[in-house]
Amino acid sequence: MAQTVKINVTVNGEQVEREVEPRLLLSDFIRHDLGLTGTHVGCEHGLCGACTILMDGEAVRSCTIFAVQADGHELQTVESLGTPDNLHPIQQAFIEKHALQCGFCTPGFLMTLVDYLGDNPNPTEEEIREAIDGNFCRCTGYFNIIEAVKLAAEKMASH
Amino acid sequence: MKPAPFEYYAPTSVEEALATLQNLGYDGKVLAGGQSLIPAMNFRMARPAALVDLNKIKELFYIKPTDDGGLAIGTMTRDSVVEKDPLVAERFPIVPYVVKHIAHPQIRNRGTFGGAIAHADPAAQIPALSVALQARFLVRKQGGERWVNAEEFFMGPFMTVLEPEEMLAEVALPPMAKGSGASYQQVSRQKGGYAQAAVISVVVVDENKRCKDARVVLFSVGETPILSQAARKILMGNLPTPEAIAEVAEKISKEEVDPGTDIHGTAEYRRHLVKVLVRRGLTEAFERAK
Numbered sequence: 482m483a484q485t486v487k488i489n490v491t492v493n494g495e496q497v498e499r500e501v502e503p504r505l506l507l508s509d510f511i512r513h514d515l516g517l518t519g520t521h522v523g524c525e526h527g528l529c530g531a532c533t534i535l536m537d538g539e540a541v542r543s544c545t546i547f548a549v550q551a552d553g554h555e556l557q558t559v560e561s562l563g564t565p566d567n568l569h570p571i572q573q574a575f576i577e578k579h580a581l582q583c584g585f586c587t588p589g590f591l592m593t594l595v596d597y598l599g600d601n602p603n604p605t606e607e608e609i610r611e612a613i614d615g616n617f618c619r620c621t622g623y624f625n626i627i628e629a630v631k632l633a634a635e636k637m638a639s640h
Numbered sequence: 641m642k643p644a645p646f647e648y649y650a651p652t653s654v655e656e657a658l659a660t661l662q663n664l665g666y667d668g669k670v671l672a673g674g675q676s677l678i679p680a681m682n683f684r685m686a687r688p689a690a691l692v693d694l695n696k697i698k699e700l701f702y703i704k705p706t707d708d709g710g711l712a713i714g715t716m717t718r719d720s721v722v723e724k725d726p727l728v729a730e731r732f733p734i735v736p737y738v739v740k741h742i743a744h745p746q747i748r749n750r751g752t753f754g755g756a757i758a759h760a761d762p763a764a765q766i767p768a769l770s771v772a773l774q775a776r777f778l779v780r781k782q783g784g785e786r787w788v789n790a791e792e793f794f795m796g797p798f799m800t801v802l803e804p805e806e807m808l809a810e811v812a813l814p815p816m817a818k819g820s821g822a823s824y825q826q827v828s829r830q831k832g833g834y835a836q837a838a839v840i841s842v843v844v845v846d847e848n849k850r851c852k853d854a855r856v857v858l859f860s861v862g863e864t865p866i867l868s869q870a871a872r873k874i875l876m877g878n879l880p881t882p883e884a885i886a887e888v889a890e891k892i893s894k895e896e897v898d899p900g901t902d903i904h905g906t907a908e909y910r911r912h913l914v915k916v917l918v919r920r921g922l923t924e925a926f927e928r929a930k
């Protein structure tokens with residue numbers, strides 16, 4: 482029998498308790514065990530940023546953390562951001578600036594930016610480029626994403 | 641499931657971790673930030689039989705000032721913490737500047753200062769930085785410990801003097817000498833990408849602006865960080881004129897580095913980068929020296 486470990490995690494404000502094998506990746510735990518498929522999986526080796534979530538408020542790659550390591554920690558996935566009727570300002574800005582095409586990369590960008598704009602409410606364009614340098618988008622060419630971040634920063638300032 | 645199965649240990653104290661490593665011997669592997677180890681396990685390039693996770697050991701996360709003006713950094717201190725720490729910025733301004741070049745923000749939130757050293761990737765910044773700053777490493781095992789100089793720690797690509805039952809516990813940075821200046825220069829294909837060639841220069845000048853010491857460390861152009869002998873030979877005791885700096889750059893690029901060819905660039909191109917980066921780096925370091 483493979484070893485399993487009991488973990489207690491807070492996911493989007495809800496307490497969950499599960500038995501997991503130590504080799505289970507946090508990204509697979511979130512998608513398969515919890516059914517939260519908003520977190521996307523691209524490369525599974527830390528390169529693309531699609532799987533970015535918040536752990537204790539900080540943006541991290543969920544594909545390079547084991548689920549057992551989340552024990553006792555607080556996670557936020559893209560599902561925590563907004564609802565279709567009440568979008569988060571960053572989500573709204575992505576729509577208005579046409580910052581997504583296929584949308585595969587979008588959850589990773591959003592979670593990276595929630596963390597970043599929380600600490601840096603008024604970034605320069607250069608700083609925005611640095612903040613998203615760990616997220617790949619194969620569709621947009623990034624320009625509209627940068628425009629969306631600027632707009633999101635404005636929206637969040639006036640909130 | 642991507643990684644192969646392994647036994648998982650999550651000790652909460654250093655003593656417990658050391659005892660576990662001692663028991664496991666060659667089967668045990670330390671898990672720090674996991675930003676290199678977990679990708680390798682996802683590919684099954686690494687298949688450790690057991691992991692000893694250090695993330696629950698609170699006593700390994702710290703940045704402490706030392707009385708001599710240096711710093712002691714616990715091995716599990718995240719890169720992003722080092723990058724933003726005011727004391728680090730005050731005592732070693734070069735450190736946050738270099739750390740910012742490692743990977744991406746999300747990776748620096750997990751990756752650890754000591755983990756990068758233990759990993760000994762020839763393209764990694766922190767091993768070279770530790771050689772340039774004359775860091776000393778506290779290595780512990782059950783019932784014993786030793787201090788190793790950064791210069792003697794790296795044996796080859798991904799190879800160090802660490803034994804399987806040992807753990808890197810602390811990185812000690814001695815204070816920067818009076819009259820010192822530092823510079824970091826790298827070229828990479830994109831922001832956050834591994835450097836194709838890079839150099840960290842730390843110089844010291846006397847009151848007459850003559851060079852008292854020059855530690856020029858190249859990386860990504862050989863099997864380990866390379867501390868230049870030529871820089872010291874040519875510069876020590878002399879004024880760092882543009883001619884002298886050019887001579888150092890020429891000599892290092894011809895004789896002291898051993899770059900390879902890969903899809904990102906040829907060996908010849910990397911030698912050229914070394915020459916340009918050493919010249920820029922030494923010029924900037926001497927300008928900053930005070």
Ligand SMILES: Cc1cc2nc3c(=O)[nH]c(=O)nc-3n(C[C@H](O)[C@H](O)[C@H](O)COP(=O)(O)OP(=O)(O)OC[C@H]3O[C@@H](n4cnc5c(N)ncnc54)[C@H](O)[C@@H]3O)c2cc1C
Pocket residue numbers: 526527528669670671672673674675676677678679715741742743744747750751752753754755756758759761763764765766802806807808809832833834835
């Ligand atoms: C997309 C991507 C880009 C990256 N780009 C860069 C880059 O540009 N520059 C760069 O330098 N790095 C880069 N990295 C690597 C990253 O910085 C790693 O965090 C770092 O190299 C290893 O640190 P870690 O704490 O994650 O160690 P881990 O991955 O946990 O461990 C790495 C190795 O070191 C051993 N180890 C770790 N800590 C100890 C210890 N205390 N005692 C004994 N052994 C130990 C482990 O057993 C393992 O073999 C990148 C990683 C990714 C995924």
Ligand code: FES
Pocket residue numbers: 521522523524525526527528529530531532533542543544545
């Ligand atoms: S899936 Fe995690 S970084 Fe690509």
Ligand code: FES
Pocket residue numbers: 580581582583584585586587617618619620621
């Ligand atoms: S919108 Fe398709 S990858 Fe970014």
